[in-house]
Amino acid sequence: MPATETTSQPALKIRGLNKDFILGGRRVRVPVLHEIDLTVSRGQFISIVGGSGCGKSTLLRIIGGLDNSHSGTVELDGEPIRGPGLERGLVFQEPRLFPWLTVTENIAFGLAGSKQEKREQVEHLLRLVGLAGFASAYPHQLSGGMAQRAAIARAIINRPEILLMDEPFGALDAFTRIQMQEGILNIWRNEGATVVLVTHDIEEAIFLGDRVLVMSNRPGTIRATYEVPISRPRDRNGPDFVELRRHIYGEFFAQSETPFAYTI
Secondary structure, eight states, X not given: OOTTOOOSSEEEEEEEEEEEEEETTTTEEEEEEEEEEEEXXXXXXXXXXXXXXXXXXXXXXHHTTSOOOOEEEEEETTEEOOSOOTTEEEEOSSOOOOTTSOHHHHHHTTOOSOHHHHHHHHHHHHHHTTOGGGTTOOGGGSOHHXXXXXXXXXXXXXXXXXXXXXXXTTXXXXXHHHHHHHHHHHHHHXXXXXXXXXXXXXXXXXXXOSEEEEEOSSSBOEEEEEEOOOOSSOOTTSHHHHHHHHHHXXXXXXXXXXXXXXXX
């Protein structure tokens, strides 16, 4: 299914999600997420923005099956998420490539199938992420943006239903970041996955997402949801884009006790 053809059938459904951290020897309980309700339709691109420590990365880890110590329900296609699975691809803030493997070997790591099938799939993804000329390179020979492209290719090699991205472009320079944003839209259109992106960057959230979810201070809740009714390709300086960005910034500052309570 093309990524632009979303359906009303939910791919991801979260109800009543609560998460606490237990800290230190005195076992202090710190609420991190509170009563999260979220429905994501198949093929949608969802952006989640929030300040540092609001629990947005924890929410992504729970969806990815990396954290099961919570209450509430988290379901993908009607099935409870109880652990990691190939139907969910994860991209972290840093590439996390194996330094002793080439780009091709990193992307193919864990991929099932014959040698011919693997080669064809990897070659397709290398072209898709713009690394066709670097198949034999090692991670230390790549720029930051190239390494992150390899990490994205590895995350989608098994054609996951949902791609989870945790600040994937946060460490990149401004120009590379814009290129990577364009690249992930191209991947989304070609691969047809549902995408949930966590970011501090409000402009990035609007540029990429069909919806932008704003999380509150800890314990994190979904404070506001903004539809993005702007056709793609989106003009970051267009009046609709600027107006939506102004509203979302206002939502951030409305909940901040000081002008510097959030990194946005």
